[in-house]
Amino acid sequence: MALHSVVQAVTDRIVKRSRPSRGAYLAHLDAARVQGVQRSTLSCTNLAHGFAAFPANDKLKLKETKKPSIAIVSSYNDMLSAHQPFHYFPEVIKQAVRDVGAVAQFAGGTPAMCDGVTQGQPGMELSLFSRDTIAMSTAIALSHNMFDAGLYLGVCDKIVPGLLIGALHFGHLPAIFVPAGPMTSGISNKEKARIRQLYAQGKATREELLECEMGSYHGAGTCTFYGTANSNQVLMEFMGLHMPGAAFITPGTPLRDALTVAASQRAVAITQQNGNYIPVGHVVDEKSIVNAVVGLLATGGSTNHTLHLVAIARAAGIVIDWDDFNELSAVVPLLARIYPNGDADVNHFNAAGGPGFVMRELLDAGLLHEDVNTILGNGLRAHCAEPFLDDDKLYWKDSPAVSGDLDVLRPASAPFAPDGGMILVKGNLGRAVMKVSAVKEQHRVVEAPALTFNSQEDFMHAYQAGRLDRDFVAVLRFQGPRANGMPELHALTPALANLQDAGRHVALVTDGRMSGASGKVPSAIHVSPEILAGGPLGLVRDGDIIRLDAGMGTLQALVPDAVWHARAQATADMSPSHIGMGRELFSMFRHVVGPAEQGAATFPLPSPMSTTVPLHEGVDSGDIMPGSDEDFLVKAAP
Ligand SMILES: O=C(O)[C@H](O)[C@@H](O)[C@H](O)[C@H](O)COP(=O)(O)O
Ligand code: SF4
Numbered sequence: 001m002a003l004h005s006v007v008q009a010v011t012d013r014i015v016k017r018s019r020p021s022r023g024a025y026l027a028h029l030d031a032a033r034v035q036g037v038q039r040s041t042l043s044c045t046n047l048a049h050g051f052a053a054f055p056a057n058d059k060l061k062l063k064e065t066k067k068p069s070i071a072i073v074s075s076y077n078d079m080l081s082a083h084q085p086f087h088y089f090p091e092v093i094k095q096a097v098r099d100v101g102a103v104a105q106f107a108g109g110t111p112a113m114c115d116g117v118t119q120g121q122p123g124m125e126l127s128l129f130s131r132d133t134i135a136m137s138t139a140i141a142l143s144h145n146m147f148d149a150g151l152y153l154g155v156c157d158k159i160v161p162g163l164l165i166g167a168l169h170f171g172h173l174p175a176i177f178v179p180a181g182p183m184t185s186g187i188s189n190k191e192k193a194r195i196r197q198l199y200a201q202g203k204a205t206r207e208e209l210l211e212c213e214m215g216s217y218h219g220a221g222t223c224t225f226y227g228t229a230n231s232n233q234v235l236m237e238f239m240g241l242h243m244p245g246a247a248f249i250t251p252g253t254p255l256r257d258a259l260t261v262a263a264s265q266r267a268v269a270i271t272q273q274n275g276n277y278i279p280v281g282h283v284v285d286e287k288s289i290v291n292a293v294v295g296l297l298a299t300g301g302s303t304n305h306t307l308h309l310v311a312i313a314r315a316a317g318i319v320i321d322w323d324d325f326n327e328l329s330a331v332v333p334l335l336a337r338i339y340p341n342g343d344a345d346v347n348h349f350n351a352a353g354g355p356g357f358v359m360r361e362l363l364d365a366g367l368l369h370e371d372v373n374t375i376l377g378n379g380l381r382a383h384c385a386e387p388f389l390d391d392d393k394l395y396w397k398d399s400p401a402v403s404g405d406l407d408v409l410r411p412a413s414a415p416f417a418p419d420g421g422m423i424l425v426k427g428n429l430g431r432a433v434m435k436v437s438a439v440k441e442q443h444r445v446v447e448a449p450a451l452t453f454n455s456q457e458d459f460m461h462a463y464q465a466g467r468l469d470r471d472f473v474a475v476l477r478f479q480g481p482r483a484n485g486m487p488e489l490h491a492l493t494p495a496l497a498n499l500q501d502a503g504r505h506v507a508l509v510t511d512g513r514m515s516g517a518s519g520k521v522p523s524a525i526h527v528s529p530e531i532l533a534g535g536p537l538g539l540v541r542d543g544d545i546i547r548l549d550a551g552m553g554t555l556q557a558l559v560p561d562a563v564w565h566a567r568a569q570a571t572a573d574m575s576p577s578h579i580g581m582g583r584e585l586f587s588m589f590r591h592v593v594g595p596a597e598q599g600a601a602t603f604p605l606p607s608p609m610s611t612t613v614p615l616h617e618g619v620d621s622g623d624i625m626p627g628s629d630e631d632f633l634v635k636a637a638p
Helices: 006-034 044-051 056-064 082-099 124-142 159-168 187-199 208-215 230-237 253-269 286-298 307-314 322-329 345-354 354-364 457-462 490-501 561-564 582-594 629-636
Strands: 069-074 103-109 149-153 173-180 385-390 393-400 422-426 430-435 445-453 472-476 506-510 523-528 545-549 555-557
Touching: 006 286, 006 322, 044 056, 044 253, 069 082, 069 124, 069 159, 069 253, 124 307, 124 582, 149 253, 149 354, 159 230, 159 307, 159 354, 159 457, 173 253, 187 208, 187 322, 187 490, 208 286, 208 354, 208 582, 230 286, 230 307, 230 354, 253 385, 253 393, 286 307, 286 322, 286 354, 322 422, 322 430, 345 354, 354 385, 445 457, 445 506, 457 472, 457 490, 472 545, 490 506, 506 545, 523 545
Parallel strands: 069 103, 069 149, 149 173, 422 555, 445 472, 472 506, 506 523
Antiparallel strands: 385 393, 422 430, 430 523, 445 545, 545 555
8 A cells, every 4th residue: 555645745744854953863873883893992991991890701702892782771660560570681681692692781770750659749840851861861871882782671651762862862873672561450440540530529538549559550560551651662663663562561471581582682683793783873764753653643642752752753853743743643543442542451452463453554554654674674564563482482473464352453444533633732822732532522622711720739729629610621831841840730630530520511721741641631731832931821811711622623712812912921939849859950951941842852953063953944043942942932823
């Protein structure tokens, strides 16, 4: 099937828009490459330090500067159930790499934040910035320049994006992502949400709630809803950065370990020393980024990727924006219903056919680029496969021809919906993202009076005081990256869902974020420009009529222009969000962070050494900080 014209047109537009920065990126990539092993550029002293503590046989290989050295960058900790299994992976990897004549070195660890532990807590105001902190930690690990490829151990929300942003700044090195897999299914996500809503209504005790939560989050592995972590896994499959079908294999199983061994030995095989050199900077290109967006849309993935995918693309010199997502969403069908877009979890999704099934359906429908570089070579179709273990022999079979459960996974010929359900909404309040795949049809247009809040605590106090039993649009502002680190506001979901279930017409409009696990309440999020960048959310007053219309793609305050433009910006004291829980340490992030639509990135687009590069066509970057709102406002003007 020929490539869909919209997929082609969006790709062409991205290639054109990215040409200067992508050209600069590839030039930097080539400049970083050396003939032979990277460590050959180090002095004897550097080298001796680099393998002083290694066992003799490894040390000998490293001293000879012939065999490749593979970096292990791991985000292991005990706080994330999804990352806890990584504790034993480095030893498995080192032995697997030794078995094929090379050496693996634990190059460095990165932080990893669990958004479930910090949801609704002050720590959540560090979460988004932890992504670029992870990228910086990855760079610190790789900056030893001892390595010829990298294995990246991570799963969750900010961690895979951070690892990939870091890896792309060493784009001359091949990269393979090594997941740990989902926990086995416990109490369903739907039942968990029901008990939470009862608790919010005072109809369930704290003990009952805790028992339910522990029944849902009960063991090692990734939480089983389709949030940002599991969206990351699908994107790694669609970008060809996983061994095929590695995403959703249960931790601690023989098949899991076999896939880790296979990834480790594949990393050795694709180093330039072994003649099949596949640097990650050539795997992540405009086509693979478009494929990732298509995979996200077709599976109803997390809205957080309208930030993280933009930042990942930026790291590779590729500029994408929410118009790209919006236009692709209009033609990409929804093929999976995984909570919060349905009742199933990722284990059920994988059993029904998983990412490989979706990928094959979309390729056959002409909605994905087949001709892309992946860790297996060239061509995405090789990743439409599922792994199996026969005794200790790992092999792959093509993904199933038909879905194992049509309530969870559909063919492109009979989708759940003709579009991917993540849209751009815009108007006199700015540009925002809205995920509609989890919002019922009757809730996709809300027109109601605004109620403004400057914190999620203010909102919850109003809810608990019974002041919200009415139709309203909650305008929750001062939640942008410059304000307080753009926290997820997912903790408001039970209250908003209760009001919606009680028949109230409610919606949320915010310059903050929601969780990938958020869903049923219509929300226009990531509103850009944020209020602290002069965004129009600051002009909203209680009682203004706000209309959020998913069908028309509009987000509008129905206020006469003369009144609207005569208003002063609202102000708020942000200092409580800048003190405590380590937030003081992230002051520099709040000052340099770019706008949401440019990925809320704290790093510049690649640019040629000598000149600055327009961040958007027709906008002279001049002395503007990369990603600053001034240039963005030119883009955002309705
Ligand atoms: O973007 C995401 O997917 C969320 O950040 C997710 O990682 C987070 O853990 C949620 O808070 C989980 O949902 P609950 O908070 O409902 O358990
Ligand atoms: S999915 Fe979210 S809650 Fe679960 S381990 Fe990852 S970050 Fe924590």
